[in-house]
Amino acid sequence: DIQMTQSPSTLSASVGDRVTITCRASQTISSWLAWYQQKPGKAPKLLISKASTLESGVPSRFSGSGSGTEFTLTISSLQPDDFVTYYCQQYNSYPWTFGQGTKVEIK
């Protein structure tokens, strides 16, 4: 199975900050990487597919980059609604696997 490792596990930041979350795959997954946002008690919401393609309706302050084994999610200017948890997920091969999550907290 492909292991997905996210860092950091928790990130403390302020409104307006630029933040970056990293996701590393244990083997190459080309660009078959997605990023999800999850609010408490809700289903995950797809933000980015194919490493860098912003899904329809997702604010442009979110961006993704990377390929192979190293990926990043950047939020250019944190908004109050963004202080939740983010997951990466590889869909290059089964079983699909997720990172352990990054919780973005208010500093």
Add this chain to the structure above:
Amino acid sequence: QVQLVQSGAEVKKPGASVKVSCKASGYTFTSYYMHWVRQAPGQGLEWMGKINPSGGTTSNAQKFQGRVTMTSDTSTTTVYMELSSLRSEDTAMYFCARDPSWQLRPLEHWGQGTLVTVSS
């Protein structure tokens, strides 16, 4: 619009089975795989497996082999996930989510989740 509506919360005893349903609407049911993902309280997301509603073929994570059964009913556009031999560690929110069968895509549409509690 696309909707995935899951069945209600369940409380089960250890050793029992649970069957969760996910009713799909707003799209061509047989053109999308349906996946099941679970999330234990305070924990991350775990992919369990998927089913192709067109034909019923499944692919499950090794961890759940022998314990999970996924089925689909095209007449009611509903997929089911049955998990047997329940233990306390199976207490989790269970989500269904779809992806298109004709292209490689992640999970864009999700059900609202079904909480399964395993307790004696």
